[in-house]
Amino acid sequence: MEKIIKQGKELKKGYTTGTCAAAAVTAGLIYFFNGIKKESVEVVLPKGEVLSININYIKEYSDYIESAVTKQSGDDPDVTNGIEIYVQIYKESNSFIIDGGKGVGRVTKEGLNIEVGEAAINAVPRNMIKNIVEKISKENNYNKSFKIIVNAKNGEEIAKKTFNERLGIIGGISILGTTGIVEPMSEKALIESIKKEIDVYLAENEYILITPGNYGKDAAERFFGIDLEKGIKISNFIGEVLDYLSYKNPKGILLIGHAGKLAKVAGGIMNTHSSYADCRHEIFASYAALFGACQNIIEEIFNAATTDEIDSILVKNNLHEKVWQKIMDNVMENINRRLGYNIKCEVIIFTNKMQTIKQSSNNLELIKYFKG
Numbered sequence: 001m002e003k004i005i006k007q008g009k010e011l012k013k014g015y016t017t018g019t020c021a022a023a024a025v026t027a028g029l030i031y032f033f034n035g036i037k038k039e040s041v042e043v044v045l046p047k048g049e050v051l052s053i054n055i056n057y058i059k060e061y062s063d064y065i066e067s068a069v070t071k072q073s074g075d076d077p078d079v080t081n082g083i084e085i086y087v088q089i090y091k092e093s094n095s096f097i098i099d100g101g102k103g104v105g106r107v108t109k110e111g112l113n114i115e116v117g118e119a120a121i122n123a124v125p126r127n128m129i130k131n132i133v134e135k136i137s138k139e140n141n142y143n144k145s146f147k148i149i150v151n152a153k154n155g156e157e158i159a160k161k162t163f164n165e166r167l168g169i170i171g172g173i174s175i176l177g178t179t180g181i182v183e184p185m186s187e188k189a190l191i192e193s194i195k196k197e198i199d200v201y202l203a204e205n206e207y208i209l210i211t212p213g214n215y216g217k218d219a220a221e222r223f224f225g226i227d228l229e230k231g232i233k234i235s236n237f238i239g240e241v242l243d244y245l246s247y248k249n250p251k252g253i254l255l256i257g258h259a260g261k262l263a264k265v266a267g268g269i270m271n272t273h274s275s276y277a278d279c280r281h282e283i284f285a286s287y288a289a290l291f292g293a294c295q296n297i298i299e300e301i302f303n304a305a306t307t308d309e310i311d312s313i314l315v316k317n318n319l320h321e322k323v324w325q326k327i328m329d330n331v332m333e334n335i336n337r338r339l340g341y342n343i344k345c346e347v348i349i350f351t352n353k354m355q356t357i358k359q360s361s362n363n364l365e366l367i368k369y370f371k372g
Contacts, residue, residue: 005366015051016177018125019043020085021069021150023053025129026136028067028089029056043132043300046124047166048146055083064090067271068153074221079161080173084153093147096133099125102153104175109168111306113352120164120174121150128180143281149314150175163274172238178214182285191240206251209370210234210241212272215258219350223357224370236261239270242338252344253358254366255335259356260347264332270338282324284310291322320356 026041036059043051056068068086071078088101100106100119107114114120135145152158155172159165164174172272201208209231211220220226231254234241238255245253255262260280261272269276285293285301295302297317304310314320328349335345346363350356 012028013181014078014081015053015071016125016180017080017085017152017173017175018122018128018177019051019053019073019180020071021087021121021125021175022128022132022180023051024069024085024087025089025148026132027055027058027069028065028087029133029136029146029221031060032065032089032091033136033142035301043128046128047179049181050106054083055338056086064088064149065169077108079158080152083155083158083173085175086151086153087351088149088151090149091127091144093145096130096145097147098129099147099149099150100172100175103148103152103158103172104150104232105155105159105164105169105172107168110309112167112169112306112308119150120169121177122173122174122178124177124180125175127304129153154312166305187237190235194200194232194234194237194241195244198241198248201232202248202250205255207369208232208245208250208252209254209256211255211260212257215261215352216256218245219357220256220348224348226256226367230370232257236271236273236276238272239263240340242270242335246339246343249286250343252366252369253339253348254346254348254363256348256350258307259311259349259351262331262347263307263327266327267335268334270334280307280310283327284314287323287326288314288317290326291319293317293319294296307326308354308371311351311356324358325354328360 023041023043024267026043027038030036030038038050038055040054043053043241052364053069058067061314066086066088068084071080071083073081101122105120107116107118107120110116129148130297152173159173165345211228211231211233211235212235217228220228252310263280263283264272267279269279281302285298288301304313314323331347339345348368349358
């Protein structure tokens with residue numbers, strides 16, 4: 001795997017469970033068509049990078065081929081590191097199917113980007129697998145379909161160490177990945193890396209665009225014409241980044257991010273990783289109560305799987321505008337306090353389904369700047 005050098009230490013990147021599944025499918029299909037048991041295969045990631053992934057085994061049964069890959073998280077402290085992801089490829093299916101098997105969770109609550117009842121395999125891994133099947137089938141002039149079952153060895157036990165159950169994902173882990181790569185999460189190294197990016201950015205710009213990560217790219221482009229790839233990804237380190245920006249003193253800051261992260265800032269939470277704090281339910285529930293929500297609504301908010309689901313509850317009960325305005329007011333107050341009230345900072349918050357997009361009141365100047 002690629003390495004990043006930070007402060008004299010080599011930090012290894014890893015690869016996601018989704019990449020593991022894609023590699024296992026690749027190996028299984030190569031064996032199906034050519035009878036070759038590859039020890040490693042190449043996988044094309046969503047951004048075009050190519051990884052070579054080792055294959056644990058390939059086995060043939062009467063009606064399917066099974067192949068397996070071990071998840072490697074690099075220097076990221078991921079509970080799924082070392083888990084074996086294995087797939088079963090059933091021949092001559094009536095239609096193309098991707099589903100979860102042993103150790104892969106199943107969605108039981110609304111609010112996620114996966115329908116209730118479906119396996120917890122996210123859209124990017126599904127698309128990677130689909131592209132692999134189409135490519136290899138075309139290369140071999142094969143016009144029939146396959147059924148792909150993705151499994152995770154000991155996935156049920158490992159899932160107990162995650163937030164899956166709270167999200168309504170029952171029975172195993174999720175098959176994840178937006179880029180296919182697991183970035184190392186050594187906090188000190190990441191923060192130093194972000195600071196260096198800020199230094200380079202501000203050497204050429206008066207204003208700075210920051211975002212927690214990949215979520216929001218579509219919303220930013222569709223509604224504001226802003227390319228988040230041209231900003232600085234700050235992960236969960238909102239407080240540390242604001243402190244450093246207070247020292248660097250840019251002319252202005254535009255922060256764009258998902259409600260699941262930025263709503264926490266309304267409660268004064270400046271490291272938004274779930275291992276530090278969450279409190280989204282408490283924040284939304286307390287503001288809903290402030291504006292007259294009854295006990296049943298409060299309980300519904302507490303039982304919601306995601307911020308998107310909470311958002312829907314607020315809409316349904318005519319609490320949406322008041323609660324979100326309170327959220328935004330407190331987000332801005334906590335950010336401005338952290339910055340010492342010395343730097344102009346504007347914020348855009350959105351939900352996954354983009355039914356809610358909240359903006360601070362004076363962001364037009366910054367939107368125009370970054371749109372240009």
